[in-house]
Amino acid sequence: MDRKRLAAEKAVGYVRDGMMVGLGTGSTAYWAIRELGRRVKEGLSIRAIATSKQSEAHARRLGIPIVSFSDFESIDITIDGADEIDDRLQVIKGGGGALLREKIVASASNELIIIVDDEKPVNQLGAFPLPVEVVPFGSELTLRRLQALGCRPVLRQQEDAPFMTDNGNYTVDCHFGQIGNPVELHAEINAIVGVVDNGLFLNMASRVIIGRADGTVTERLRQA
Numbered sequence: 001m002d003r004k005r006l007a008a009e010k011a012v013g014y015v016r017d018g019m020m021v022g023l024g025t026g027s028t029a030y031w032a033i034r035e036l037g038r039r040v041k042e043g044l045s046i047r048a049i050a051t052s053k054q055s056e057a058h059a060r061r062l063g064i065p066i067v068s069f070s071d072f073e074s075i076d077i078t079i080d081g082a083d084e085i086d087d088r089l090q091v092i093k094g095g096g097g098a099l100l101r102e103k104i105v106a107s108a109s110n111e112l113i114i115i116v117d118d119e120k121p122v123n124q125l126g127a128f129p130l131p132v133e134v135v136p137f138g139s140e141l142t143l144r145r146l147q148a149l150g151c152r153p154v155l156r157q158q159e160d161a162p163f164m165t166d167n168g169n170y171t172v173d174c175h176f177g178q179i180g181n182p183v184e185l186h187a188e189i190n191a192i193v194g195v196v197d198n199g200l201f202l203n204m205a206s207r208v209i210i211g212r213a214d215g216t217v218t219e220r221l222r223q224a
């Protein structure tokens with residue numbers, strides 16, 4: 001079975017009747033939504049909130065009830081993918097362009113389960129360009145300020161125009177090569193006026209599920 005699907009289906013096993021569930025975005029989260037849809041058809045009763053318009057549309061097609069932030073206090077479990085994950089379960093997300101909604105949903109979740117294939121774990125974050133969501137106004141200046149932090153910033157494009165997030169913002173992919181101090185970098189990036197947020201998800205993942213090429217699945221839990 002597909003490595004991403006293996007991890008996704010394992011994660012959905014943690015969802016119980018009555019839970020409020022956060023739905024991630026991307027090709028791994030796709031499998032989780034699909035499996036949740038299958039279980040809903042079997043009678044599982046959940047409510048869900050999605051981290052992108054794409055995931056919301058997918059969930060609705062499968063009959064998963066979607067609610068808004070006015071309908072609940074907190075989310076029991078969010079299941080989402082990642083672009084890189086280190087040994088301390090610090091994560092880079094946003095490759096799929098949904099980092100802001102993903103971080104809002106993750107921040108409201110009692111448990112964030114990250115589902116990945118075995119190419120995502122790394123010793124040090126940063127080989128994957130760090131996505132940063134910025135407002136379009138003044139973005140040329142914002143890019144220069146990001147560059148001053150030691151990266152090569154690239155404005156993400158789609159069909160010869162800047163890629164637009166679901167929030168009407170741009171995404172800048174910041175090539176750092178390696179990130180020595182994620183906590184410091186996270187604060188420095190978010191201190192730039194014009195930055196909305198960045199793809200470092202620090203101390204947020206409680207569990208990581210890794211689907212492997214040999215068909216096995218391994219789990220890592222965040223140390224308290």
Ligand code: 5RP
Pocket residue numbers: 024025026027028029080081082083092093094095096097098099102
């Ligand atoms: C979207 C994300 C995705 O979770 C991340 O890019 C991983 O994607 P995939 O599961 O397709 O490899 O952060 O913004």
